[in-house]
Structures are given as C-alpha cells and as structure tokens.
C-alpha cells in the first residue's frame with residue numbers, strides 16, 4: 001500500500017515517522033509541496049493521499065486524481081471549504097477530515113486573544129517600547145463582565161464556552177444545529193440579530209459556507225452593541241473586512257482578534273519579511289493597536305499537529321483497506 005502525504009512541514013515529520021514505524025506494510029512518502037496542478041502527478045501509483053492546505057483543491061485536481069485512480073483522500077484539517085466536494089463526489093473520491101484534532105487548541109487561543117484585547121496588551125506594549133509607562137487612558141475591561149456571543153456550537157465553540165464559563169462570563173449562542181446539552185442550559189438565541197443585541201463579545205466558530213459568507217457585514221455590525229469585541233479564528237470569509245474597518249473607525253467595534261483573514265492565502269504561513277504586502281485592507285487592520293492579527297495559528301499546538309497526522313493516516317489506511325472510515329466527509 002502506498003500513501004503520499006502532501007504539504008508536510010518539518011514539525012509534522014516525527015509524527016509521520018512514528019506512524020510509519022507502526023505500519024511497515026505501508027510505503028509512506030512525504031513531500032513539502034502542497035497538492036496542486038503541478039504536483040498532482042506525484043500521486044500516480046498511490047492508493048491514497050494525505051493533504052493539509054487551505055489552497056484550493058479544484059475540479060481539475062480531483063479529475064486528475066480520479067484519472068490516476070487515486071480516490072482515497074484524507075485531509076489533516078477540519079475545514080473542507082477549499083475543496084470542490086461536488087466534483088470529488090461525482091468522481092467517487094472518498095474524503096476524510098480530522099474534525100477534532102484539538103478543539104481545545106483553538107478555543108484556548110481565542111480566549112487568550114480576547115483577554116489581550118480586553119487588557120489592551122498591544123497598546124501597552126507599544127507605549128512601553130517608547131518608555132511611556134503611564135496607565136491612563138487605557139483602562140481595561142474584565143472577562144467576567146462580558147456576555148460572549150458564540151456563533152457556532154460545534155466542538156470548538158463548545159470548548160470555548162466551557163473556558164468562558166470558568167472566567168464567569170455569560171454565554172449566548174447561535175447555531176442552526178442545537179447541541180442538546182446547551183439547549184437544556186438555555187444558551188441559544190433564536191436569531192443572529194438576538195445574539196448581536198445581547199453580546200459584548202462575538203466569537204466566530206462556524207465553518208465557511210455559501211450561506212455565511214460575510215456574515216459580519218455593515219448591516220450585522222449596525223445591530224451590535226457599541227464597543228463590541230470580535231474574535232475570529234474560524235474562517236476569514238465570515239467577516240467583510242472593509243465593513244470591519246468602518247466599524248472599528250466608528251467605535252462600534254472596540255477591537256478584533258483575527259486569526260483568519262478573507263484573503264489570507266498569499267500572506268499567512270509565508271515569509272514576506274522583505275516584501276510589501278499589496279493588500280490595503282490587510283495592512284490597515286495589521287497597523288491597528290486594537291486589532292490582534294495572527295497567521296492562522298490557533299490550531300498550531302503539539303497535540304493538534306500530532307493528532308492531525310496520526311488520525312488522517314489512520315483514516316486513509318482505513319479507506320484503502322475497508323473502503324470507508326470514520327470522519328467521512330464524502
């Protein structure tokens with residue numbers, strides 16, 4: 001059996017090596033290249049592939065895979081929004097993801113980013129660097145006083161709720177699918193408008209779909225409380241970035257922690273130290289002391305990386321050997 005893993009980073013390699021040791025009947029090959037139209041031919045002769053990327057896997061790539069008889073695809077991430085699932089399904093390609101590599105990793109990160117926003121950490125760091133050690137006027141807010149509106153109550157949203165409760169924050173939540181336990185606790189509101197009205201913090205844990213593209217737009221911001229805090233470690237497309245800039249300018253939004261950005265692909269996880277970024281909206285957000293921009297790192301912990309590798313390879317092997325697996329997307 002042959003499996004090729006695309007997009008392999010050095011920090012993943014030890015986990016691939018451990019898996020390979022435990023599966024001597026599999027020939028596992030690793031490449032740092034992501035799957036695209038130039039690299040798809042490397043999969044020829046493989047029984048399955050493992051991928052980790054937010055770069056698109058479009059109809060042409062799935063078509064090439066199918067023509068090469070490579071129909072077992074296992075993603076090491078949760079999100080499938082960059083993949084042309086319709087085409088993959090039509091071509092009888094089987095796809096798995098890793099929906100729970102570490103919900104805590106992302107939940108913990110979002111809470112810590114919110115706390116930095118509330119305590120004006122970035123502002124104080126900037127002041128301190130200029131030897132300005134005064135407190136005023138940057139008085140902070142306390143997490144226990146906030147009403148956190150959680151949009152999306154899947155594994156990550158629920159993990160975040162648990163942490164927020166530990167801090168004494170009040171929770172309201174919105175999701176089209178209701179978790180039975182949270183339902184019993186009465187945290188759900190009936191509409192996004194109700195959530196916007198009730199929340200002093202809004203944290204996004206929804207997947208990117210056609211329906212929630214630019215969910216937070218000018219109309220949504222106008223329904224929120226003045227001085228609301230926004231946290232997004234879900235997908236960049238959930239927020240209309242220009243509308244966010246206007247909401248930050250007007251003070252409607254007090255600050256934002258953004259671990260995703262709608263046009264992040266050419267920027268995040270790239271070394272652009274000697275380059276000018278030609279995206280004025282991104283540059284505008286990056287320059288603000290009340291915006292914490294991070295390059296899609298909420299997931300990036302040792303626990304998550306280990307699970308992403310191990311679980312995706314287990315799934316791929318299961319697809320190859322049994323024709324199916326846990327965590328089938330299609």
Ligand code: COI
Pocket residue numbers: 053054076077078079080296299
């Ligand atoms: C996901 O798992 O969907 C992520 O956003 C993680 C990232 C490595 C793309």
